[in-house]
Amino acid sequence: MKNTIAVCMSAAVLAAQIPNSPRMLDPSPDTWPMYNGDYSGRRFSKLDKVNAGNIDSLSLAWVYRIGQGGESIGAIKSTPVLLDGILYFTVPDHVWAVDARDGREVWSYTWQSHGGIHIGNRGVGVYGNWLYFETPDCNLVSLNLKDGSERWHKPICDLDQFYFGSIAPLIVKDHVITGVSGDDLDIPGYLESHDPETGALQWRWYAHPNPGDPEAKTWPNTDAMLHGGGMTWGPCTYDPELNLLYFGTGNPQPVIAGKARQGDDLYTESIIALNPDTGKMAWYFQSSPHDTHDWDAIEVPMLIDGTVDGRPRKLLAQASRNGYFFVLDRTDGKNLVTAKFAKANWAKGTDAKGQPIPDPAKMPQPDGALVSPDQGGAANWPPPSFDPLTGLFYINATDAWSIYYIYDDSDKPEGWAGNDRGGYSQSSLEAIDYHTGKIAWRHKWEGWGSRAGVLSTAGNLVFTGDAANNFVAMNAQTGEPLWHANLARSVSNGPMTYELDGTQYVVVGAGDTLWGFAMLRKP
């Protein structure tokens, strides 16, 4: 079995003129050209017309509701992509184009679904005049940006094996990068690159070693390895100088009962660096060796250009679902910081590589094991933010406990074979110093939990959602709450910002509604 299949290796003929290159590499403030705003995943905006001094005047500019005939079609978990004054966003099977100035619909598109899990869709990728999104029923669909008409759709996974699609494709040069979701039956995860014009497969990288590789020894046998999970449902980031694509992989399978997959189970729950032209892996770092708690390590692998010991360094930071904050050197994956950012009682310590060592007593048990965090995790897919001006990494962090049970204690458990039940959780917005992993400040939310995404801006502001349906702006240096609006639903995506005609907008999704706020007051 080849790990990387080069179906159409056209790297050598990379076009010099890539339609979106300039606006992808150095996005101007009147755009938000990809899910995370730029390739770094920092979700930081240089805009400061809205700032800690005038945030009291931020007001509602427009509202767009996606509800169709009253039936729930899900929450807006995508961060809109903004190009040429139009916002493009999704929920499963649906895409909208909305005027970024006033929230009026330009067009909408509905995919006729043939099944799959409709838990969420993170959004779109755009290349030239074309838009790309994934469907729950395993298709990559390309639409005409102008009117939402379908150009083509290509299968990216097999519904019969319980895969589904959910991520926002990332465009890197002439590659449309797609990932897959699904962990109901025991199947391997993979990441793919597609031709933006035809949708043809360029390469596929599997989340497991080739039989015979040294890493294959982290599985008891080839059969377990080839059915070992590692879905690729998180967002990718990209460093153009290194030409490396970064992403995290999901949980190993069977999910809860790890008896038949003893070992570290590479490359599940790992941060991976790949060459986007070939799909060849440059390095990996495993956030959760041999996980048994469903703690996908797909949280944003954020690229920080920082300093360590006075030297400029290319870093990668992840606040992982398992409760640990990692900082790596993104040139080679070497670990610099491993620190807990939330309650985590499942590890005995960290090894020489900086990876947590799982405690067998805190793996799921037939009679139950009290574990923190819970299955939802200390963090999850909602995106964090990094502000280069404060040097702080902002994340909604959850202290959570749950009891994990094994349901099938036979020698050959499959699927999940256990689960967690019940729980208690408490969330805080945390500002983490990437040099040390120490918490610079922590703002505890009232109530049970917030899992909102985060945006930071040069206005000394951090935007996020609290546990009480408020969209909140806080002082980026101190964590003091400065402004809020009750949106009646929890913030359900990562907020974004842009400037059009001299006005700064802040846009956030909460349930079925996209809210546009703006600084309408004249200075």
Place this chain on the structure above:
Amino acid sequence: MRTSFWFPLALCAAAAVCRGQSFPDKPGKAVFQRACGSCHAATMVLGRAMDHDQWSALVANMVTKGAKISDADFTVIVNYLAESFPPGAAAASGSEHAHHVVDAGPDDEQVVDPAAAARGRTVYIAECVTCHGAKARGARDDAPENLRGPDLVRSLIVLHDRYGSTIGPFLAQGHPMQSGHSSTSLSQAQILGLSHFLHAMVDETLRGGPYSQPVNILTGDAAAGRAFFAGAGGCGACHSPAGDLSHIASRYDAVSLQQRLVFPNSTRRRRGARMAQPQPVMITVTPPAKPPVKGVLVHIDDFNVALRDESGTYHSWKRTADLKVDIHDPYAAHIKLLNVYTDKNIHDLLAYLETLK
């Protein structure tokens, strides 16, 4: 495109019919759709068929994952789901079949016919079980080489099959069987039965299948549990075995009891149980130079706070530096224990509570 060329049984004219994708108009529908639909498509519950306790556990789990559901709405939602989607296939949603797994897999997945699956099981035991195992997950690792059949639950021939559409052509090629006959001797009815049986095995393996339950959680030491209750656990400060906990073990099954003792604030009661709903959080708000107002917490965030006082009157305030807010969470001691007790403490406590029949 999948066509059932082998057995062209047009059971599912339209995928939506197979899945019974509709929400019965019963009390609570709107509350359910509002609360659950604000995070994911409400259709994610379709295909589930569970009793009141199981729905209660699932919705409670959602609360711990951030679902905004009040205690009153919790009851309404669980009742709606339990009445609309009870155990038992056909009754579940007016569909012909209840899927075990939420929303996973294709719309046109095979609808298992239990009678045909039972017939298929007979064929399976007679002809296949030695090599493919009792659960169709393949032979044991210690089986002789010549009797090691692959895992059929993970088999693409099975997963792509509809009513024999891929299993049939495979067996038509001739596959050795236990009886010594070739599989070419199987009748179409036998192959259809095998197809239903194998799809039933896949369904059983999936999350939410019939065996998704803890098997044995009574492992603790009741005497040690009693000692923890009276000593380090500090449980006696609020509870007594002869008082609020008398006969507690006859009111809850062991799993519910363990969940309830660790997470009383997120584990709701069973319908009909006499146990009280989670106690409300009490709050006292003291505005500057005014008498304190005491009541049940209605809402609190960084900006505002609201309560309902003893007379039922609603009060709210903007939170300021000189507004004093004292919260009394009746479950504070339980929350504190999460950082204190060991798994052995919990299992011992459960064993002790189980003696209070």
